[in-house]
Amino acid sequence: xxxxxxxxxxxxxxxxxxxxxxxxxxxxxxxxxxxxxxxxxxxxxxxxxxxxxxxxxxxxxxxxxxxxxxxxxxxxxxxxxxxxxxxxxxxxxxxxxxxxxxxxxxxxxxxxxxxxxxxxxxxxxxxxxxxxxxxxxxxxxxxxxxxxxxxxxxxxxxxxxxxxxxxxxxxxxxxxxxxxxxxxxxxxxxxxxxxxxxxxxxxxxxxxxxxxxxxxxxxxxxxxxxxxxxxxxxxxxxxxxxxxxxxxxxxxxxxxxxxxxxxxxxxxxxxxxxxxxxxxxxxxxxxxxxxxxxxxxxxxxxxxxxxxxxxxxxxxxxxxxxxxxxxx
Amino acid sequence: xxxxxxxxxxxxxxxxxxxxxxxxxxxxxxxxxxxxxxxxxxxxxxxxxxxxxxxxxxxxxxxxxxxxxxxxxxxxxxxxxxxxxxxxxxxxxxxxxxxxxxxxxxxxxxxxxxxxxxxxxxxxxxxxxxxxxxxxxxxxxxxxxxxxxxxxxxxxxxxxxxxxxxxxxxxxxxxxxxxxxxxxxxxxxxxxxxxxxxxxxxxxxxxxxxxxxxxxxxxxxxxxxxxxxxxxxxxxxxxxxxxxxxxxxxxxxxxxxxxxxxxxxxxxxxxxxxxxxxxxxxxxxxxxxxxxxxxxxxxxxxxx
Numbered sequence: 303x304x305x306x307x308x309x310x311x312x313x314x315x316x317x318x319x320x321x322x323x324x325x326x327x328x329x330x331x332x333x334x335x336x337x338x339x340x341x342x343x344x345x346x347x348x349x350x351x352x353x354x355x356x357x358x359x360x361x362x363x364x365x366x367x368x369x370x371x372x373x374x375x376x377x378x379x380x381x382x383x384x385x386x387x388x389x390x391x392x393x394x395x396x397x398x399x400x401x402x403x404x405x406x407x408x409x410x411x412x413x414x415x416x417x418x419x420x421x422x423x424x425x426x427x428x429x430x431x432x433x434x435x436x437x438x439x440x441x442x443x444x445x446x447x448x449x450x451x452x453x454x455x456x457x458x459x460x461x462x463x464x465x466x467x468x469x470x471x472x473x474x475x476x477x478x479x480x481x482x483x484x485x486x487x488x489x490x491x492x493x494x495x496x497x498x499x500x501x502x503x504x505x506x507x508x509x510x511x512x513x514x515x516x517x518x519x520x521x522x523x524x525x526x527x528x529x530x531x532x533x534x535x536x537x538x539x540x541x542x543x544x545x546x547x548x549x550x551x552x553x554x555x556x557x558x559x560x561x562x563x564x565x566x567x568x569x570x571x572x573x574x575x576x577x578x579x580x581x582x583x584x585x586x587x588x589x590x591x592x593x594x595x596x597x598x599x600x601x602x603x604x605x606x607x608x609x610x611x612x613x614x615x616x617x618x619x620x621x622x623x624x625x626x627x628x629x630x
Numbered sequence: 631x632x633x634x635x636x637x638x639x640x641x642x643x644x645x646x647x648x649x650x651x652x653x654x655x656x657x658x659x660x661x662x663x664x665x666x667x668x669x670x671x672x673x674x675x676x677x678x679x680x681x682x683x684x685x686x687x688x689x690x691x692x693x694x695x696x697x698x699x700x701x702x703x704x705x706x707x708x709x710x711x712x713x714x715x716x717x718x719x720x721x722x723x724x725x726x727x728x729x730x731x732x733x734x735x736x737x738x739x740x741x742x743x744x745x746x747x748x749x750x751x752x753x754x755x756x757x758x759x760x761x762x763x764x765x766x767x768x769x770x771x772x773x774x775x776x777x778x779x780x781x782x783x784x785x786x787x788x789x790x791x792x793x794x795x796x797x798x799x800x801x802x803x804x805x806x807x808x809x810x811x812x813x814x815x816x817x818x819x820x821x822x823x824x825x826x827x828x829x830x831x832x833x834x835x836x837x838x839x840x841x842x843x844x845x846x847x848x849x850x851x852x853x854x855x856x857x858x859x860x861x862x863x864x865x866x867x868x869x870x871x872x873x874x875x876x877x878x879x880x881x882x883x884x885x886x887x888x889x890x891x892x893x894x895x896x897x898x899x900x901x902x903x904x905x906x907x908x909x910x911x912x913x914x915x916x917x918x919x920x921x922x923x924x925x926x927x928x929x930x931x932x933x934x
Contacts, residue, residue, distance in 0.1 A: 358831060388833040388835060399824070405827070407843050410846075
């Protein structure tokens with residue numbers, strides 16, 4: 303097997319609140335190979351974004367990473383100094399997130415913002431940085447890059463801003479791109495364009511991605527492997543074909559069932575709601591909403607186990623379900 | 631039929647002119663609402679500019695030496711020779727007001743720069759780093775604020791012994807908490823913005839995020855506060871001088887002019903009216919200008 307680019311082992315991120323310690327990410331492990339795309343899917347509050355921020359060590363107090371190792375190219379990010387981490391952020395690991403409308407600084411021109419990253423991380427001269435910025439804007443298929451360089455963020459459309467954000471992220475040719483709900487704020491046409499763009503970019507840059515979304519259709523389209531998160535834990539983890547066709551965990555199954563289909567009029571939502579992280583149910587956190595619940599589920603939390611080669615699930619009663627949906 | 635269509639979807643046809651008619655008054659109203667504060671702000675800017683010109687060109691504009699004593703012609707009302715009359719020592723009041731503008735602007739500029747230079751960085755640090763830094767700085771500011779501003783300025787001016795520097799310090803110290811609190815609050819709002827997270831994600835340092843990303847976004851509100859604080863500084867300086875804790879005679883200062891003439895108010899009210907008006911107009915001008923700037927920087931005017 304290839305040496306993984308990123309290897310996350312037993313990552314636990316917790317927030318100290320007056321009501322006690324809340325584990326936003328609980329004992330999470332996964333790996334990403336160079337050039338591979340891992341999708342993380344889950345409902346709001348399942349710990350997807352906390353995972354992303356943990357990888358960059360940008361969890362602000364009262365939150366903290368309390369356990370685990372984050373091996374990136376063999377080095378543990380958790381052992382790095384803050385200064386070393388700053389060098390990793392934006393240079394080796396870049397991140398793009400959802401808030402396209404507000405994530406660019408309104409007082410600086412788009413060009414300056416791209417050039418800044420290049421100058422900080424690669425110590426480029428203004429002239430070099432300029433040329434590189436224009437080149438990158440071209441790579442993200444920005445129409446008339448040279449003019450966009452001089453634009454302020456409010457002069458760009460949502461799709462263009464997202465392209466600009468991706469350009470900033472790619473400026474230093476990172477090895478890993480964390481994409482946190484990057485298409486959520488965009489309308490479907492622009493969404494499709496951005497996803498096409500990501501496909502091209504991954505190939506051009508040999509970029510590994512951690513793609514976070516709650517949208518299974520998007521995840522299915524972009525990712526090679528998928529992890530399903532529930533209440534801060536990974537409940538199922540495998541490649542995308544197995545996940546869609548022979549998933550094991552009842553939550554994955556319910557998520558796929560909940561995807562609206564053309565033939566049916568009614569939606570099939572998952573009963574109940576995501577539990578409060580501060581008061582998780584005993585045993586398996588999913589048991590109150592689970593169709594396969596047995597008494598033992600309320601007592602003991604299932605561990606993530608490799609039931610078949612490369613197919614992991616955290617359930618006492620996993621099963622080979624009937625195929626429910628094809629990747630969209 | 632077309633009349634019932636919303637204006638936005640009837641771009642042509644018979645409904646078109648109706649829509650334009652319906653929209654026109656609203657557009658005009660909006661224009662007026664924007665223009666009115668702007669006109670007042672322009673007036674404010676004009677008053678401030680006038681004061682500034684007086685201050686800079688004082689030796690050219692004044693017809694008399696403001697320190698030239700002429701006891702024979704003391705406490706005279708306005709006349710062709712002395713437009714604003716003469717004071718208790720027979721000095722030309724207009725010339726003293728013109729030179730007083732110089733004093734006033736010197737003090738307000740100095741005090742605002744000093745207060746802002748100390749208060750704004752404190753607020754920025756407090757807002758950005760939060761926690762212990764924030765608590766320490768803000769409790770210190772609370773301690774200063776526990777004293778009423780003018781009282782603190784009086785106490786400081788009295789203990790520092792008068793003169794330009796002590797007035798600077800007295801005014802600056804009493805206004806530091808104001809700047810610090812404002813800078814802290816605008817920093818807090820900006821810090822929560824996504825572009826700050828975006829800057830962290832690309833590995834910018836705290837220093838760089840604070841000064842390259844946050845500060846430029848805070849300039850609007852801070853500029854407004856600084857403008858309004860000129861007015862405040864002028865008021866404190868006048869009060870201090872009036873109370874005998876600011877400038878000492880024979881300096882030409884508006885507050886001091888009021889003080890000197892106060893025993894003769896019944897005899898010669900003119901000599902109190904002119905410096906009083908000068909103080910009032912300057913403060914009024916700064917306030918109008920500040921309010922106008924506030925409208926310009928109002929977040930509601932920003933495009934998303």
